[in-house]
Amino acid sequence: MIYLITHSFPAAFIAALGSVFPDFVEFVFWGGYVPRYAHRKASHWPLPYLVLAALTFYYTANPFAFAMSWFSVGCLLHIAEDALTGKVPLLSPRRRSFGVRLFRTGSMPEMILAVILVALAIKTLFATHYRFTTMRLDALLHTTGLP
Template sequence: MTWRAHKTITFSAVYLITHSFPAALIAALSSVFPDFIEFVWWCGRVPRYAHRKGSHWFVPYLAAALLAFYGLKTAPAFPAWVAFGVLWFAVGCLAHIVEDALTGRVPLLSPRRRSFGLRFFRTGSTPETILTAVLGGLAIVTLFREHYRFVAAHLEVFFREAGLF
């Protein structure tokens, strides 16, 4: 998937499930981390044979998510905001891997072999664009519906104070 699709789909999915804007934002921003870390590692020129290997292996991200979740639930000395950030960062990375499995292969049992993938569509294709637009639209509608009263009340106060209403 393209970076734009990763960020939009991840934000939309997390927001539609959790209704948490901070969680969705952290997950969306981290949803490009597996590709970004490859880009940095290979100094901007990722060889085709190296793409979607170790950085796309789900195990480290799942371990980070589970440890953060455990920290949120049981460790009172562990700062909740750190656990929250780590949890949703890892969720964003895991979402990236699942999304990449829709367009190609990703590692499953070994970080060195791309062995799992559904290949529903190609990266940058029309079906990917449609999926991105539909999920993005649903998230926007949900955001608007949930926050309409809040925004409307503030706009009303603003317009009254400005003498426009």
């Protein structure tokens, strides 16, 4: 989705890395098994990622700031998706207090939503590419005088 908005492969790639970070950091901290009581706590608190995004988006000409800004966006999108499948911290990193449970993680409704979003992304990507290719072809034909 980031690529569709930005048309920047580096931004999309870095955001994808950021999107797995909240769960990865828990996995590493707990040595491979995250106890249920510890999941979606401090690593899923959006405040640090919001601060990082706010501090770095102004300096995206700097490669490190560019990377950190899109990394934080990936983290925030992960947290937003997790808020659709349960609760995440909002005001305190110790308490899950924000979110709704529209479906369970790994359930069929979640898979259907993921397939729909990927299909829309692919459709948009191809439509954008096709429109760009068609515009370039039309411009080429116009400059050469061909009908």
